[in-house]
Amino acid sequence: MDMHGVWPAAVTPFDSEGAVDGPSLIRLLSFFRASGCQGVVVAGTNGEGPSLSAVEKRDLLRLAVKSEMPCLLGIATPSLTEAVWLAEQAGKCGAAGVLLMAPGYFRNASAKGVVNWMLAVADSSPVPVVAYNFPKYTGFTFDADVVKALARHPNIQGFKDSSGDRANLAMFRFMAPDAALMVGDETLAVEAGQAGWQGCISGAANLIPNWLCQCVSEPKGVSFEVVLPVVQAIRAEVQPAANKAVLHRWGVISRPDVRLPLLADSECLLAETIESRLGMNRNNLGIPPGEYGD
DSSP: OOOOEEEEBOOOOBOTTSSBOHHHHHHHHHHHHHTTOOOEEESSTTTTGGGSOHHHHHHHHHHHGGGOSOEEEEEOOSOHHHHHHHHHHHHHHTOSEEEEEOOOSOTTOOHHHHHHHHHHHHHHOSSOEEEEEOHHHHSOOOOHHHHHHHHTSTTEEEEEEOSOOTHHHHHHHHHOTTSEEEESOGGGHHHHHHTTOOEEEESGGGTOHHHHHHHHHOTTTSOHHHHHHHHHHHHHSOTTHHHHHHHHHTTSSSOOOOOTTSOOOSSOHHHHHHHHHHOOOGGGSOOOTTOSOO
């Protein structure tokens, strides 16, 4: 699987009726493409995937693939039937693959049971699977045995690790030597590259994709110390509400709305941090003229 560089974990814009806002999504993906991103994840954790129905996720993907950026469809559900259906739809829509999270509801499930669940999805998926380790949300941690077992499957061609555990940089690379490895904790992006990882799937890339792309592809060209405080500020906020508030302020998406139980960010203090530290604002985002749709 050719996966490298920065892949934003895209927010999902909503319109005034609460439906997916297609024009805003296209502007957002234009922003990513103009910033040098190599692909995008839709309907993931930053995309409020758990708040979207299976049909909404499919329709969101149908819109996203029109951007001609490689797309991964986020799958985060305890239902094996739904996970299999979504993987099938990803294939029909032309996705590059799926980002498959462990089934989070079943906190008492054994490691063998979780692995078998993920292997069952990989067996049926017509597109490559990127296995997603996010113990904060699932209550399940990919240890060395789990990574090794998943990496043996020919259709599990990548891993995303959002644990924030530095020790995983070496462990994943050793246990899955042929897999594409993408880090989810942006504070580890440069270290991951030095450890042989291919890139990052990043929530912070909704706002600073150009800076992260430079840090990942040319780590000697941009001082990560300049970017790190902004990354930390983004990660400290309630997401994806804060990301949406900034994107709305910049005119990339039409509304900052999130779905309940999340609440919108009405203050947008994060934008001031980014604008003051990195100089980013609505007028210099790099989106081609005419793609704002104002």
